[in-house]
Amino acid sequence: MxxxxxxxxxxxxxxxxxxxxxxxxxxxxxxxxxxxxxxxxxxxxxxxxxxxxxxxxxxxxxxxxxxxxxxxxxxxxxxxxxxxxxxxxxxxxxxxxxxxxxxxxxxxxxxxxxSMPEAGLDVEVIAYQFGWDFDYPDLEISAPELDLEVAKKTKPWLKDLTQFNDSFSVKELVVPVNTNVRVHVTSRDVIHAFYVPELIVKIDAMPGRINYQWFNIPKEGTYIGQCAELCGAAHGFMYFAIHAVSQEDYVKWVNKQRSEEGLEPMTMAQLKELTM
Structure with missing residues (x-):
């Protein structure tokens, strides 16, 4: 017993x-x-x-x-x-x-x-050899390519990534904190993979197909992502960053991109309505 x-x-x-x-x-x-x-x-x-x-x-x-x-x-x-x-x-x-x-x-x-959330910020993620495009269809804007020489002075993570090779392009996916982000992932050429280790998010980017993934970042910060599918000679340098910012800073960033596209600015209430 x-x-x-x-x-x-x-x-x-x-x-x-x-x-x-x-x-x-x-x-x-x-x-x-x-x-x-x-x-x-x-x-x-x-x-x-x-x-x-x-x-x-x-x-x-x-x-x-x-x-x-x-x-x-x-x-x-x-x-x-x-x-x-x-x-x-x-x-x-x-x-x-x-x-x-x-x-x-x-x-x-x-x-x-x-299970994709019913509401959230929609972002179209397009992978290609050897970079990423981030389009915001509801906002009619796209994430700009970073000027590496300027960005390296203010973004320590970028300086570390480019110490061995600074010939590739890097873009930031800017999102507001505490918001569901729904990414629609595809590829222009070969199979890639959208991978962010800290968020434990990984989804294949395949030509002719759209895959879906979501995430929600509760705190401000920069989260490094990369391609996780061997896709060619520069696969190891196919990085990107997700930059989670406050709601106020997100409004400023969105309106800066809209201004460069010749579009009218949006209020915080309008932006929140798009994610509800």
Missing amino acids: LKKLTALALVVLTLTTAAAFAGTVHPGGFNNPTGPIADKVNDIYNFMFWITAIIFIGVQAVIVYAIFKFRRKKNPKAAKFTHNTPLEIFWLTVPAIICAIIAWKSFDGMRFIR
């Missing part, structure tokens, strides 16, 4: 520990996960990570215990037995329960990621 209670306690400890640390950031996990999609994926990953870690430590502990407890010096005559029914039931049912929980969490996460 004591052995059964001990085994049950270990199972409960494993699951509760994994659940408790599901939202944590650790050296073996994702770096700075940001946004609801990143939080969801990070929770699933950490749940699996801590279950695996606890099982690994438990198995190693049993092995070390067996090495010393049942060494030849103390047990010159080897024990002989064929099976242990309770133990076999235990190691069959417990992994089945854990796998079922992981499957449920994975399905729930996939459903969350692939």
